[in-house]
Amino acid sequence: MINKIVFENVSHSFANKKIFENFSIELDAGKIIAITGANGSGKSTFLKLAGQFIKPDTGKIIAFDDGKIIDKINLRKKISAVAPNMNLYSELTAFENIKFFVGLRDIVLNDTDEFFKRVELDIETKNKSVKNFSTGMIQRLKFLILLAIDSDVWILDEPCSNLDDSGKNIFLKEIKNSAQIGKLILMATNERDEAKIANEIISLPIH
C-alpha cells in the first residue's frame, strides 16, 4: 500500500504566475486530506503534482509504497481519480466504459451490478449509451469506476460537483470508509460539508 506522499521544497509556476513556492508537506494514508482555496489557487495543480502527473519546476515529490520509494510509473498504477476534466466515452454504454477502464488495470469484471447499487445508479442504465446521461449520472459513473478499480490513492477533484444530496452522502460515506481501510485520499473541494469530513485541511492562499 502507498503510505505517504511527501512534497519537499516544491516550487511550481505557470507562465509567470507562481502557484507554489518552497512548499513542503507530508500526506499520509488513512486520512482524508482536503485541499481548499479559491478558484485558481492551485488545488487541481496540487493534485496533479501529488499524483506526479506533472513535474514541479524545482523540489521533489516522493511517494512511498510500504516504506519504499516508488517511481511515477508505478505510482500511476496505484492511482484512481475523479476530476471534472476526466471524460468518459459518450459512444459507449456505461458497462462498456467500466469494462474498458477497469481492463486498463488488468481487472476483469463480469458483474458490475454491485457497484451500480453502491453509487445508486439505476441498473437499467447499464446498457445505455453515456451520451444520454445527465452530468450527475456521469459523475456517479466516474465514481463507480474509481470504486471498481479500488486503488491505493484516490485523487478527488471536486468529487461532489453536480451531485444531489443523496449522491453526496453516498460519496462521502464511501470516502470515509476507504480512509479507514488505509487509502490515501486527497480531495480538492470548496464545499463546507465535504471539508467537514476531512481529517486534515490544506488551505491554499490566493496569489
Next chain:
Amino acid sequence: MKLSACQFISVIRKEFLINCRQRAIFVSMLMFSLTALACISLAIGGTFLESKLLSALLWIIIFFASTALDKTFDDEAITTLKIYGDSQSIFFGKMIFSLISMTALMIFLLPTFLILFDCEVKSPPILLITIFFGICGISGAGTLISAISATASIRSGLFSILLFPIILPIFLLAIDLTSAALLNFEIPISSLITMIIYDSILILAGSILFDYLWY
C-alpha cells in the same frame, strides 16, 4: 517494457466499438483516399504510365490516406486514459488498430487503383508484402506522430509535415519494391529487408519515446 494482454485487448476492443458506432471516421478516411485516387486518375486520364511512376502514385495516395491516422490521439477521454492507461498498452493498442484500419482501407484502395490504371501485377505476393510492411511502418510512426501533433495548438497539416520525413525511407523503398512487383523484375530483396528493419526500429523507438510523452 511490459505489455499486458488484458490491457492491450481492452484498448483494441474500445477502438473497434467506437469506430463501428461512429462509422463517419472510417467512411471519411475511405472517401478521402478515393478522392485522392480520383484526382490523380482523372488528371492523368488514359495515358500509359511506366511502372515506376505508377508505384510512386500508389504510395503518394497511401501517404495521403494515412493522414487519417492524425485522429488517433483525438481521444474523447484522453485525460481519463492518461490516469488509468499504461503507455505501452495504449501505444500498441492504438498502433495495431491503426494498422487494421489502414489494411481495411487498402482492401478498397488497391483493387480500385489497379483497375483504374489498368495495371498488370506480375508478382502479387511481393506487392502485398510490400504494402503490408509499408503500412506497418506508417502506423508505427503515425501513432507517435499523432500523439505529438495532438499537443499542438495549431494543427492544420502538422501531422503530414511531421510524418513525411520520418517515413521517407519506407516511402522510397516501397516505391522501388512496388515497381519491381509490377514488372516482375528481380525482387530487390535487400530493399525488403531494409524496410522490415526500419519498421522494427521505428516501432521500437516509437514505443520507447512514447513513454516520455505519456508520463
Next chain:
Amino acid sequence: MFIIFLFTVAIIAAIFLIVPPAQGLGYLVRIIYFHIPAAWLSVIAFFTSAFYAAKFLKFQEIIFDELSARAAKIGFVCVIFSTLSGAIFSKLTWGAYWNWDPRQTTIFVLILIYGAYLTLRLAVTDLKIRAKVSAIYSLLSVLTVPFLIFILPRMYFSLHPSPIINSSGLEMDSTMLAVLIAALIDSTLIFIYLMKRRG
C-alpha cells in the same frame, strides 16, 4: 571570439586572394568554400540538436531544450544557404540547378526535417510540452539518417565530386585543400561559439 573573427577574415581573404581559379570553373570555384562548410555545419548541427534532445529527455532541464532548438535554427540557416549555393554551383558546372544526386537529396531531406521540427516548435505553445515533444521528434528523425545514407545513393545516380572534389574536371591542389580545411575548422569554431553564447 576575437580570434575566431580574425581567423574568419583571414580565410575570406585567402579565398579571394590566394586560391587559384580552378580549371574550367574559374573564380566560381570560390562558392565551394562557402558551400561545403555550410553543408558540413548543417549535418553537425543536426546531430548536436539530437544530442541535446536526448539530454533533455534524460535530465528534463529546459536549458537542453534551448540548446537543441538553437542548434536546429543554425542548422536550418546553413542547410538553406548550402542548398542555394549548391544549386548555383550545380547550374554552373552541370547545367541544371537541381540534379537529384544523392547528396543534394540528403540536403533536401535535411531541409524537410529541420522544417518539420521548427514548425512543430511554432505550433506547440506550452513551453514544457514543447520541449518534450520537440526532443522526441528530434530523436525520431535521427533514426532516418543511417537508412537514408544507405538508400539514397542506390536510388539516385551521383554526379557529385567525390570524395571532395575531382572528376568533373576539377583537381584539388594543396592550396585549395588547405584553405578548404581551414574554412571547415573555422565554421565549426563559429558554430561552437554560437552554441556557447548565452541567450
